[in-house]
Amino acid sequence: MSDLAFVLEAFRFLRPLWLLLIPLVLLLWWSVRRADRRKPMLAEAIAPHLREALTVGRRGRRRLAPVDSVALMLVLAAIGAAGPTWSRQPDPFAAQSAPAVVVLEVTDSMEASDVAPTRLERGKQKIRDFLDLRAGARTALVAYAGTAHAVLPMTEDPQVMVPYLEGLSPQVMPREGARAAEALQLAQSLLASEASTGGILFVSDGIDAADVAALNASPQPVAVLAMLPEGTRDRGIDSLSVPVVTVTADAGDVRQLDALLNAAYRRARLEESEQPWDDRAHWLAWPAALILLLWFRRGWTMRWAVLAALALLPGAEGARAEGIADWFLTPDQQGRLAYEKRDYERAAELFTDPLWRGYALYKDGQYKAAIEVLDRVETAQAAMVQGIAQIKSQSYRDGVRAFETALARDPDYPGAAENLATAKRIVSYIETLQEGSDTGEDTGIGADEEVYDNESGSGEETERPATAGAAMLTADQWMTTVDSRTDEFLRLRFALEASQPAPPQEGTEP
Template sequence: MTDPALFLEAFHFLRPWLLVLLPVIAALWWAARRGRLRAETGAQALAPHLRAALTVGAASRRRLRPLDGAAMAFALAALGAAGPTWSRVPDPFAAQSAPVAAILKVAPSMTAGDVAPSRLERGKQKIRGFLERRAGARTALIAYAGTAHSVVPMTEDPDVMTPYLGALTPEVMPEAGDRAGEALALALAMLAQENAPGGVLLVTDAIDPADVAALNAAGAPLAVLALLPEGVRDRGIDALDAPVAQVTPDDADLARLERALDAAWRRAQLENAEQPWEDRGRWLAWPAAALTLIWFRRGWTMRWAALALVVAGAAFAPGGARAEGIADWFLTPDQQGELAARRGDFHAASDLYADPLHRGYALYRAGRYAEAREVLARLSTPEAAFIQGLAAIRDHAYRNGVRAFETTLERDPDFADAAANLALAKRIVTYVEDAQEQSDTGEQPDLRADEETYDNEANRGQEMEAPAPGDKAEAMPSTEQWMNAVDTRPADFLRQRFALEAARGPAADNAASAPDPSAGPAPGAAGQEAPE
């Protein structure tokens, strides 16, 4: 939890009645310390010079004593037993970051070189850095100038966005201008399709004052990265109520914007009553255990015992001290896998998890779909079958995905996400088989097959082959089909698609944000993933 206000709002104790131990511990400590001091004052009848010569440790009488350390250890143990918490237990099947629609201004003013190498290139660099910081989170990309267009719909794979982000230049935009309001409307339409509250990141060098009112009334968290040199201000940006970060050479601006955009998602997580509160009391056990070490001796000779034991154990450990070995002392494999998953390192998490359900999900998130299906096949839970279905859809084995979702519903008829995914998976199978039937009549549809052959158990039509790069479809493809079948340079593709959308009008932009059926699964109704 990075927002101090949100932390203070959520902080509470799961077992507050145990806090009554604190005044008891304080009373016992005070009584014991006063009794000790009273015993030490028995020599007051002696002459001062004799008392000074006969008293040992008089200078340290008011310093901390082992009794104080023991009392502090008991107090920490009581606090830990009371169950301090400020966050919910993370849902392993839900994304751990808020969905964000990133909006980039692509206008002639962005080619200015006062922010090296240029405002536009620096904006692209910042968006790439933002994607790296949010590894595994759902992010969309929107470009605008005189018109606004969806460049890449919501995706968890930053590699999909990178080539199109690099291709954005003012030349690909149909019209010059500054329509940030239209871009915001398109971003809000994308976020409305998500099942978790998200935010909007606006990367721009200026905002038309006419759009300020719409931006201030966005209805979703908005953060602005101002691509302006130090000392240069913009009237429209200054009038915004949203947090604004001035571009910096390091990632300080991105860190501030990420915290602002995650605030709404974190608040929604706290309000999710289906997830239990995470008990953080275990972290107080370590300082409490360290303080109890000094209780066994009259003096403080044991204060470095804990450090000595750790150093000695590391020095004499077989094969040298390794981070993995030390982690094994304190964390189970599943706990280590959970930490790796929270970092977004699902490859490492899949190797660490011992629980097959969590390991299968980590393999799925790492893109190792065949391995995920093999691991999950050993389980008989509806959750395992559901993730198998997601992995099959990602692996273009649509028939297997249908079977897995059917199995999920057999095991749990009330699994709502499985029912929705089953219907969509059947639609994808029908769509592919219809396309293959058309190939028998020579009516090649505007669809390019994936590198792997689609499953066609019904033997409807011939297996499709990817057209050669020079082939052209007779009919104008839809926006989603262009995203899947483009064989030209990204800049040429974007220029033609944006021109087509501008000619069709604003409705085309909304269609551009619609999910792509062949793009694979996306979050389902309960924060889980569903095929789009």
């Protein structure tokens, strides 16, 4: 579904009674226009050529009059007061893109160089572009050849996926082949644990005909990025009924795929009655302001209309005179604009709502400030973000307490129980290291080393040399960090997984 079609489907008014003013405005406009029409002078009273020369204003009757701009401005104000909207306000604690599983074909055919530099390398580049476009949405990575493997489970940190993505090559895959149906089944299992509707993106240069039916019948949205040069066809890809996008030199293919996978997610978001609608009334303030410029012309002095328009303009009561944007947008609306541009520092300065301000500080990496601001909000959402901020600032036990608070406020809050369990595993892991560490009087801690909290007093403070510029890992990835090369690690892991016996199918004896 295109963006325009989606907007038209979701469009509605929050305060439709204000639209009743439009017929009244049009009636007043028609009355003024009708009264402006002058009766023609009697032909017998004066000669026709003299009458034409002495008549003033006849040629200008059809021109734009002050009442026309007044009527248009009042109509815009009435529509704005009615509250047009076509989307709900974004949840600051939920990703704005659908969860997705990227499935990459890693076969010998993907090393063909007809798509520079190779089909596989270009596919990896497109996946990185896809991750950047989704701005922190939950994404997993699956690789397949003769077997399918979950390279990385769902994560919100795209930087974590990059080294694993770079380590993929046909040499790390344990078996030759191209079992797309097996990869689809694995991707579906990863999406099954997600709370919202997700999608699956295949990056492939061909689909086996035996796997076409499985992809066409998938209950989750599936899209395919065909890594084929222009003019090259594949029988399996041509037989698919799911959307197929051919790789392009620019980012147009990635944007199209993201829109396709997000369509079902955005529709599901519209049905979330807990999230308020996003009032777009302020959009109509700009054309109304442009019409006001006509009032600098001589003769356009219907001042009562200006007062009426200002009374109807949405958000006028909250405007401040600190800048032009303050005439039309509240501080929180300006903060939203900065937030959507990913200027989180500016957004934190603009937001007055503590929930949004705290989340903007968190996104900007100001974890301690975010925790302090969110103390003002006694909701499960606020406690959830506090917990994540505590984890990222390495205050793991405080993170445990924050997740426990979130569950106390809302036992069913999505992800709170899982994050609490992960935080407890981290604390237990650290305490185990501390209990097994050597204690000594002469052990020093350098200025460039990180020390994890040792609230329990178990063993020596656990040290880990800090790595300048290293990306922050999520909890599960921090616990499973490996020191070996990524490609070698993946090769060994995939070989081990391929050697395991397949789980018994339903209805059969193990």
